[in-house]
Amino acid sequence: MATTRFVLISDTYGYHPALPKGDVLCHARGLSNTGSISELRKALDWIDKADFEVKIIIAGSKDITLDEKYYQKHRRDSDKEFHDPAECIRLVATYPNIKYLHHQATTIHLKSGPKTTFKIFGSPLVPDHSERAFGYNRSDDTTIERHWSNIPLDVDVVLTHTPAYNHRDASTKWQAAGCEGLRKALWQVRPRIAVCGRIAEARGAETVEWNLDLPLSPFLEKQTIQWTDPGANRMAMSLVDLTRASGNPLHNDGAPGPRAHGSDVFFSPAERAKPTAPSRVFEDYDEAPSSGVTTVSSFSDMTAHTVVPQDFWNAANTAYPSEPILDPQPVVSRLHHRNAAALNGRSGRQETLIVNASIVITNNLNRLTYNQPIVVDIELPVGNEAV
Numbered sequence: 001m002a003t004t005r006f007v008l009i010s011d012t013y014g015y016h017p018a019l020p021k022g023d024v025l026c027h028a029r030g031l032s033n034t035g036s037i038s039e040l041r042k043a044l045d046w047i048d049k050a051d052f053e054v055k056i057i058i059a060g061s062k063d064i065t066l067d068e069k070y071y072q073k074h075r076r077d078s079d080k081e082f083h084d085p086a087e088c089i090r091l092v093a094t095y096p097n098i099k100y101l102h103h104q105a106t107t108i109h110l111k112s113g114p115k116t117t118f119k120i121f122g123s124p125l126v127p128d129h130s131e132r133a134f135g136y137n138r139s140d141d142t143t144i145e146r147h148w149s150n151i152p153l154d155v156d157v158v159l160t161h162t163p164a165y166n167h168r169d170a171s172t173k174w175q176a177a178g179c180e181g182l183r184k185a186l187w188q189v190r191p192r193i194a195v196c197g198r199i200a201e202a203r204g205a206e207t208v209e210w211n212l213d214l215p216l217s218p219f220l221e222k223q224t225i226q227w228t229d230p231g232a233n234r235m236a237m238s239l240v241d242l243t244r245a246s247g248n249p250l251h252n253d254g255a256p257g258p259r260a261h262g263s264d265v266f267f268s269p270a271e272r273a274k275p276t277a278p279s280r281v282f283e284d285y286d287e288a289p290s291s292g293v294t295t296v297s298s299f300s301d302m303t304a305h306t307v308v309p310q311d312f313w314n315a316a317n318t319a320y321p322s323e324p325i326l327d328p329q330p331v332v333s334r335l336h337h338r339n340a341a342a343l344n345g346r347s348g349r350q351e352t353l354i355v356n357a358s359i360v361i362t363n364n365l366n367r368l369t370y371n372q373p374i375v376v377d378i379e380l381p382v383g384n385e386a387v
Contacts (some may be wrong), residue, residue: 001379002114006157007375008357010197013062014039014128015359016046020237020375023050025112027199028357029060033051035133036081037065037088044337047182048095054108054263056099059124059134060197066124067133101159101262105152108384116253116380118192122159126198127179133160145335148296150187153258153342155193156380163196167208167224168356171201187219188342190254190278192350193377196356204229205240205359208248209351218339231372236374240353243379250378252347256340275323345356353378 005022011030018334019025032039040063047055064074065088073087085331087258092100098207100104101122109117125147136143151158162179163169164186177199180309186194205227211220231238242250353376361369 001385002116002382003377004110004114004116004118006193006376006378008195008355008376010195010357011060011200011360012043013360014043015370017045017359017370017373019052019373021051022375023053023116024108025050025055025108026157026159026357027055027057028159028195029058029063030197031057031059031063035061035065035088037091038082040065040088040091042096044092044098047098053110053112054099054118055097056101056106056108056122056159058101058122058159058161061126061128061132061134063124064133067087070135080377083259098345103150104363105155114380115369115382116155117383118380119129119152120157120159121191123150124161127159127181131333134229135386138179139250141181142144142324144179145184148179148181148185149335149338151189153188153338154190154254156254157193158186158191160194160196162198163174163356164194164201164354167194167206167354168196168202168204171199174199184219186351186352186354187221188338190252190346190352192250192254192341192380193376194352194354196354197358198357200358201281202356202359202381203361203374205353205355207351207353208351209251212343212347212350215340215343218342223305234372238374238375240355242353242376243377251348251350252352254381255348257345257347274345293300331352334336 004024006024006026007018007019007022008026008028010028011020012027012367013030013033018386031043035346044197047057064071065083068085068089071083075082092098099108101120102122103125104133105119105121107119111386124134124144125136126132126134127144128135130258136147138144160182162182163177164183165178165180166176167178167183167230169176178196190210207225207273209222211222216221227240230236231239242248355376356375359373361371
């Protein structure tokens with residue numbers, strides 16, 4: 001195990017602050033104000049020049065050109081300039097040192113520094129009744145459960161646009177604006193770190209201890225411990241130290257649990273003994289399109305990730321692009337099996353650090369002020385130490 005430093009930011013909207021040194025930079029939503037190609041290019045240039053081996057980003061509601069279907073449907077006739085969303089999406093791909101996650105997971109192998117390994121899932125999805133880029137209806141429980149069941153159970157870091165319900169999601173406008181479906185998925189996955197943005201007033205961090213003692217009553221929590229920001233007065237770094245040296249290590253060993261041979265799907269012993277139908281990737285399609293889910297190598301050979309086409313994940317009946325479906329069981333039945341798998345052999349995943357990394361503080365008379373980036377030191381497996 002070796003200490004890896006994550007620098008976490010969100011909601012920069014064209015503000016490009018100086019960043020503390022670290023190994024991994026994660027930017028959760030809010031790259032631009034309008035999604036214009038010029039704004040996106042400036043943000044990407046800034047991130048590209050940042051001194052981190054790995055830089056990971058997701059889009060947000062104002063990055064509207066990165067949600068092609070939304071932009072084509074909702075672009076106002078009064079807009080002075082049309083920005084080709086296909087060109088904006090291609091622009092992001094021209095930065096080989098930036099990993100853009102679009103509701104997908106990737107495994108990172110650091111080649112320098114601590115030389116650690118971790119798996120991260122990133123998604124721009126956000127619950128919103130109004131029509132927003134990357135938005136979904138928070139009242140549609142089935143669709144929400146399908147969306148967030150895409151997070152592989154062996155993920156170490158979850159990077160999302162939306163907060164989870166009741167965790168770093170409150171403001172004077174909303175009592176709790178987060179997504180309950182995401183909170184349930186975090187109980188299932190129990191990553192080491194979950195990063196979000198969106199609610200500026202909720203910026204900060206907390207450690208959630210999950211309740212794993214009552215398997216028939218899933219999604220429970222034992223306690224939440226709030227973080228006190230040592231950099232609140234800007235006299236120190238806004239550091240969350242989860243290393244053993246700090247005396248306050250995170251109780252999460254990242255254990256993936258039992259898995260089926262050659263698959264990313266996790267099973268209980270009873271499930272592994274059950275005869276299964278041939279694996280399928282797309283539950284609601286008669287045939288998986290040849291360009292559907294593709295495993296590729298990129299990012300200077302540091303990553304291998306699953307690419308999900310935008311047309312696929314935008315469909316209302318999208319389900320499990322990163323987990324093969326064994327048989328056409330009802331959604332409730334599949335979630336029951338996932339809950340069982342979430343506990344099997346994974347008792348070491350007890351706690352998750354949840355971070356709202358919003359940079360912006362207030363908009364007082366058009367004068368913006370900003371938070372410091374949140375820095376997290378955490379111990380991760382080195383190279384082949386990974387389970």
